[in-house]
Amino acid sequence: MAQAQPHERIQYIVEGGHRLSGTIEPSGNKNAALPIVAAALLTDQRVELTNVPRIRDIEVLVELIQSVGAEARWLGRNHLEIRAANLRPADLDPDLCARVRASILLAGPMLARCGEVTLPPPGGDVIGRRRVDTHFLALEQLGAEIKTNGHYSFKAKQLRGADVFLDEPSVTATENALCAAVYAEGTTILRNCASEPHVQDLALFLNAMGAQIEGIGTNTMTIHGGKKLSGCTHRIGPDHIEVGSLIGLAAVTKSEMTIKNAGVEHLRSTLMGFERLGIRCQVQGDDLFIPADQEMRVQADFGGHIPTISDQPWPAFPADTMSIAIVTATQCEGVVMMFEKMFESRMFFVDKLIAMGARIVLCDPHRAIVAGPSNMRGSRLESPDIRAGMAMLIAAMCAEGTSTINNAQQIERGYERIDERLNAMGAKITRVPARA
Numbered sequence: 001m002a003q004a005q006p007h008e009r010i011q012y013i014v015e016g017g018h019r020l021s022g023t024i025e026p027s028g029n030k031n032a033a034l035p036i037v038a039a040a041l042l043t044d045q046r047v048e049l050t051n052v053p054r055i056r057d058i059e060v061l062v063e064l065i066q067s068v069g070a071e072a073r074w075l076g077r078n079h080l081e082i083r084a085a086n087l088r089p090a091d092l093d094p095d096l097c098a099r100v101r102a103s104i105l106l107a108g109p110m111l112a113r114c115g116e117v118t119l120p121p122p123g124g125d126v127i128g129r130r131r132v133d134t135h136f137l138a139l140e141q142l143g144a145e146i147k148t149n150g151h152y153s154f155k156a157k158q159l160r161g162a163d164v165f166l167d168e169p170s171v172t173a174t175e176n177a178l179c180a181a182v183y184a185e186g187t188t189i190l191r192n193c194a195s196e197p198h199v200q201d202l203a204l205f206l207n208a209m210g211a212q213i214e215g216i217g218t219n220t221m222t223i224h225g226g227k228k229l230s231g232c233t234h235r236i237g238p239d240h241i242e243v244g245s246l247i248g249l250a251a252v253t254k255s256e257m258t259i260k261n262a263g264v265e266h267l268r269s270t271l272m273g274f275e276r277l278g279i280r281c282q283v284q285g286d287d288l289f290i291p292a293d294q295e296m297r298v299q300a301d302f303g304g305h306i307p308t309i310s311d312q313p314w315p316a317f318p319a320d321t322m323s324i325a326i327v328t329a330t331q332c333e334g335v336v337m338m339f340e341k342m343f344e345s346r347m348f349f350v351d352k353l354i355a356m357g358a359r360i361v362l363c364d365p366h367r368a369i370v371a372g373p374s375n376m377r378g379s380r381l382e383s384p385d386i387r388a389g390m391a392m393l394i395a396a397m398c399a400e401g402t403s404t405i406n407n408a409q410q411i412e413r414g415y416e417r418i419d420e421r422l423n424a425m426g427a428k429i430t431r432v433p434a435r436a
């Protein structure tokens with residue numbers, strides 16, 4: 001089983017120029033599974049989760065919940081059982097917390113169950129400043145006292161419902177606020193909240209546990225708190241970011257691909273973004289069929305003007321699909337502006353694509369102009385974050401020659417057995433573990 005161990009460094013050696021064909025199913029959504037695993041701490045009863053992606057971020061979070069007293073065991077490859085009968089607000093391992101952004105998601109559930117928790121700062125992708133202010137704003141208004149001294153200490157004698165207006169629709173802050181609000185006495189209204197598919201999935205999970213959350217999928221949720229939460233079984237929804245990655249990959253390698261159970265209800269903005277690059281997918285029930293013969297021509301705006309693909313909070317084009325859209329655009333005819341509005345360092349990886357032959361001007365940290373198509377050459381690459389790493393893998397697969405991607409354990413933070421699953425469709429990726 002290709003599963004990186006903590007501290008293990010992974011290298012991918014990728015032979016470019018192979019077409020893929022076949023059927024693939026996306027894994028469960030990483031960013032849904034993470035808050036849901038954390039939210040399983042809200043009940044002392046047994047929770048069963050299926051379709052859990054077996055990725056590094058989940059393994060780390062499972063270790064973290066075990067360290068505060070939860071029992072967790074894998075019943076199958078993607079089937080996780082959690083029982084948090086006895087929780088203690090123990091010290092959390094700073095190294096583990098620093099490995100994932102999701103460690104911050106323990107704040108809401110631990111505060112609810114134990115009345116206190118101290119968290120070392122979270123980690124996650126280094127793609128720009130990762131604010132925690134919105135988490136503090138929401139939890140404070142729900143009754144928490146927060147002290148920061150290198151670590152973040154949260155305490156609450158009694159969480160109470162409140163009318164909370166978030167200063168920005170932060171995904172993980174909305175998730176922490178939801179977990180605290182379902183436990184709080186009284187009604188909470190969360191305004192300007194995030195509504196990504198993973199936020200929706202968490203809210204559906206909490207409702208399955210007995211919570212009463214209204215407005216799921218909108219930017220105002222009302223939570224009638226204080227209900228006794230019980231155990232439940234929940235299936236994690238498909239990862240729309242992985243689906244977007246597969247669309248880009250199929251298009252640039254001229255592959256015919258069917259993505260089974262793609263979760264098409266959450267793909268409108270993604271499909272619209274790729275359509276701007278001349279890539280069209282056919283929706284067949286809940287499957288997505290990607291034909292091999294794509295137009296791959298940038299669709300100009302009315303009047304022949306250069307179009308833009310920009311990300312924004314849901315339901316707009318997802319920030320985590322931006323790096324994939326950039327690498328895909330290098331293979332499309334025409335000029336397009338890529339506008340990353342949310343993170344200030346996410347675009348820096350384009351220098352690696354430029355070294356491979358891509359024609360990209362990085363105008364500033366947020367905007368890049370891509371002119372295609374370019375012939376890409378195999379290269380030595382270093383993956384800085386999950387999505388840039390996936391973008392590099394895609395570039396390597398359409399390049400002439402062989403590429404080496406170092407730091408590929410970053411890719412495995414978010415994509416389960418991606419080498420095996422792509423090789424099964426005709427890719428040539430060799431995974432080489434190397435001790436740090």
Ligand SMILES: CC(=O)N[C@H]1[C@@H](OP(=O)(O)OP(=O)(O)OC[C@H]2O[C@@H](n3ccc(=O)[nH]c3=O)[C@H](O)[C@@H]2O)O[C@H](CO)[C@@H](O)[C@@H]1O
Pocket residue numbers: 031034101102128129130131168169170171172173194313319320341342343
């Ligand atoms: C574990 C997890 O779920 N991680 C996801 C979560 O991170 P996370 O919850 O950390 O991201 P946030 O939603 O808090 O914010 C992401 C970035 O966007 C900025 N921002 C946010 C809202 C807004 O209206 N304007 C704006 O500029 C924030 O200041 C921040 O720089 O959501 C991000 C945005 O979808 C994703 O990239 C991450 O994969």
Ligand SMILES: C=C(OP(=O)(O)O)C(=O)O
Pocket residue numbers: 100101102123124125126127320386387414
């Ligand atoms: C930025 C991401 O993840 P995280 O927030 O966990 O770093 C991502 O999934 O692209």
